[in-house]
Amino acid sequence: MQLTWLGHSCVLLSGSQKILIDPFIEGGSVAGTEADIIAVTHGHEDHMGEAVPIHKKTVAITEIARYLKSKGLAVEGMNIGGTITVDGVSFTMTPALHSTFIEEAGPGFSGGAAAGFVIGMDGVKVYHAGDTGLFSDMKLIGELYHPDVALLPIGGRYTMGVAEAMIAANFIGARTLIPIHYNTWDKITADPLSLKTALERTTDITVRVLRPGESMEIVL
Numbered sequence: 001m002q003l004t005w006l007g008h009s010c011v012l013l014s015g016s017q018k019i020l021i022d023p024f025i026e027g028g029s030v031a032g033t034e035a036d037i038i039a040v041t042h043g044h045e046d047h048m049g050e051a052v053p054i055h056k057k058t059v060a061i062t063e064i065a066r067y068l069k070s071k072g073l074a075v076e077g078m079n080i081g082g083t084i085t086v087d088g089v090s091f092t093m094t095p096a097l098h099s100t101f102i103e104e105a106g107p108g109f110s111g112g113a114a115a116g117f118v119i120g121m122d123g124v125k126v127y128h129a130g131d132t133g134l135f136s137d138m139k140l141i142g143e144l145y146h147p148d149v150a151l152l153p154i155g156g157r158y159t160m161g162v163a164e165a166m167i168a169a170n171f172i173g174a175r176t177l178i179p180i181h182y183n184t185w186d187k188i189t190a191d192p193l194s195l196k197t198a199l200e201r202t203t204d205i206t207v208r209v210l211r212p213g214e215s216m217e218i219v220l
């Protein structure tokens with residue numbers, strides 16, 4: 001499986017299917033990205049992003065799924081703790097310690113809850129934490145689903161920062177960690193290399209700091 005970080009929280013997993021998670025990048029568009037399935041972690045516009053115009057089969061929490069269905073999209077609604085299989089790809093919805101609303105619909109459109117995903121494809125499991133603070137049940141995500149790769153926000157202010165991501169990485173236990181949701185804006189400035197240095201000195205975890213648009217091959 002190939003993993004591409006398009007920027008911010010937007011990640012493309014390319015294997016037997018192409019899964020595009022949180023289709024938003026700052027100052028650009030990911031609408032031209034070839035994708036079979038879209039996954040949306042929560043309703044904030046820097047995550048739901050271009051889900052409506054992309055108009056592909058979309059996996060999301062039930063409230064967002066209903067909203068997207070009303071816009072004519074094919075949807076797979078689910079909720080936290082559940083696992084579904086879509087076209088041979090498994091999606092487990094995980095909790096996230098964060099707020100949400102369907103930002104493009106306006107205040108009052110709750111969007112259910114913020115979430116993350118463990119996505120299993122071609123024998124590889126990738127945990128995309130969405131927007132979240134640190135929570136100790138990340139240990140359970142590690143014990144239950146054994147993700148090979150973890151994508152964690154590190155920008156602070158709206159999510160955990162580098163110090164919390166250090167602990168999260170140990171809770172989850174994935175061999176490879178990829179920081180996301182940082183340096184998109186001044187308010188979420190973080191140094192991914194400080195995380196890399198500290199984690200690689202103290203654990204067996206490899207931190208891959210990608211440039212926006214950069215891909216890596218996930219080899220087990």
Ligand code: NI
Pocket residue numbers: 042044047098099131158
């Ligand atoms: Ni958010």
Ligand code: MN
Pocket residue numbers: 044046047131158181
């Ligand atoms: Mn966000």
